[in-house]
Amino acid sequence: MLESIITGLSNNLIYIIAGLVGGFARAFFGLYKAVNAGMEVNTWHFIITVVSAGFIGGILGTIFKVDYRFAALIGFVGTDFLENVLEGSMKKNIALQKTA
DSSP: OHHHHHHHHHHHHHHHHHHHHHHHHHHHHHHHHHHHTTOOOOHHHHHHHHHHHHHHHHHHHHHHTOOHHHHHHHHHHHHHHHHHHHHHHHHHHHHHHHHO
C-alpha cells in the first residue's frame, strides 16, 4: 500500500517538475525579450509564471497520465494561454472603466 502511494507521488512529481521546466523555458524567453527591449522586469511575475506552470503541468499530467514531455509542453503553453486570457480581460475591463 505504501509503495503504491510513493510511486503515485513520484509520478506526480515528475509531471510537476516537467511543468516547471516548460514554464521556466517560457518565462526565461519572456525575460530575455523584456531585457532586450529595455523593459522593467517584475520578479514576482516571473516566479508566479514558473510556479503556475508547474501546477498546470502537474495537474493535467496527473489527470490525463501523459508523457512527461507533454507535461512540459502543457506547462509552457498553459501559462501563455492563461496570461493572454487575463491580459485580454484586464484591458477590456480597464477600457470600459475609462470610457464610463
